[in-house]
Amino acid sequence: xxxxxxxxxxxxxxxxxxxxxxxxxxxxxxxxxxxxxxxxxxxxxxxxxxxxxxxxxxxxxxxxxxxxxxxxxxxxxxxxxxxxxxxxxxxxxxxxxxxxxxxxxxxxxxxxxxxxxxxxxxxxxxxxxxxxxxxxxxxxxxxxxxxxxxxxxxxxxxxxxxxxxxxxxxxxxxxxxxxxxxxxxxxxxxxxxxxxxxxxx
Numbered sequence: 001x002x003x004x005x006x007x008x009x010x011x012x013x014x015x016x017x018x019x020x021x022x023x024x025x026x027x028x029x030x031x032x033x034x035x036x037x038x039x040x041x042x043x044x045x046x047x048x049x050x051x052x053x054x055x056x057x058x059x060x061x062x063x064x065x066x067x068x069x070x071x072x073x074x075x076x077x078x079x080x081x082x083x084x085x086x087x088x089x090x091x092x093x094x095x096x097x098x099x100x101x102x103x104x105x106x107x108x109x110x111x112x113x114x115x116x117x118x119x120x121x122x123x124x125x126x127x128x129x130x131x132x133x134x135x136x137x138x139x140x141x142x143x144x145x146x147x148x149x150x151x152x153x154x155x156x157x158x159x160x161x162x163x164x165x166x167x168x169x170x171x172x173x174x175x176x177x178x179x180x181x182x183x184x185x186x187x188x189x190x191x192x193x194x195x196x197x198x199x200x201x
Contacts, residue, residue, distance in 0.1 A: 087118030
């Protein structure tokens with residue numbers, strides 16, 4: 001079964017943490033859209049549990065059992081990334097899907113809505129794992145460095161990234177006052193416990 005390519009769909013693999021929190025706790029950009037239903041290969045473009053190959057300007061939906069399969073959809077949302085829920089914590093990267101309304105397509109509905117797919121690599125590495133140095137979210141176990149301008153960015157905790165880790169997020173809490181006394185940096189995480197308590201590495 002051949003894969004489907006969505007013409008004009010732009011690949012945006014967000015390998016850096018989307019949260020770029022200020023050391024003073026200023027808000028950073030985050031992921032954010034309404035789920036579409038999951039279904040078998042080909043019925044809905046990149047539905048939950050379907051797989052994609054990798055590309056530089058576009059990507060192809062392929063059977064997960066095929067040799068070209070590189071990553072699986074763990075969550076799929078319609079709409080703009082800034083207008084809805086965030087991806088699961090260990091998402092490796094996000095594919096942004098631009099709206100397409102061709103006169104005809106392979107599944108016959110003539111349209112691919114704007115949205116995004118939260119992706120997990122089928123094989124390591126997993127930059128979205130704690131300490132992995134990437135993924136669209138900063139989570140407990142991740143390391144960050146001072147990126148200047150009161151912002152921090154993720155980097156691999158094992159030192160394999162381009163930047164040396166300076167702080168590790170050790171706990172997620174509801175407010176700064178709930179962080180341990182040893183906290184040296186507050187990192188915006190989002191979610192139910194939006195404050196990350198970070199200590200020097």
